[in-house]
Amino acid sequence: MKITEILFASHNAGKIKEIKQMLEPLGISVKSAEDLEFPDVEETGTTFAENSLLKSQTIAKALGKPCIADDSGLCVDALNGAPGVYSARYAPDRDFDKGMDKLLQEMAASNNPSRKAHFACVISLAYPDGTHKIFEGRVEGHIAEQKIVGAQGFGYDPVFVPDGFDKSFAQMSKEDKNKISHRGRAMQKLKEYLSTL
């Protein structure tokens, strides 16, 4: 059945703007947890899917409407997949400049010379009856030896160089990053699903 209104479990202004721009042309109006003053749902899961579903299912059930949520992070091979679901909390004081220093130091201290890493994103769509759909996106790349700061980006963007490029995510335009990013790819899958309803 076609969805005309969807909730979005986020208080992040950038993400809210992005999802509204993507879904409104499909005739779907988006109301965020911020618009509805719905408090943050605690991310107590150990996987991206668990955390994403915790958020979307809590809100879909509480408010009786379909709800989407996303969870994402950076997974580094030499650190056995860390920081992963803990990417936001890994950064001391939530300062990603400090977080990237910590990451580079921990990689140097590990016995693994691999620089391989990927960003992952899981978007979930939960219905009030408890059913759900999952959309995953992933981008492979490597961790640069040092931060490569650019005009764009947030979080760990300055240390991540996607495969096939010789610049960091922080040096790419928002549009170019979205075409290949974990979130962009998961969003594209969500959009394709919604347009089939």
Ligand code: IMP
């Ligand atoms: P969340 O999905 O909003 O919980 O984000 C988790 C954390 O992963 C963020 O705080 C960022 O540190 C990191 N992260 C997720 N996506 C990106 C990205 O595209 N660039 C840089 N860091 C990211």
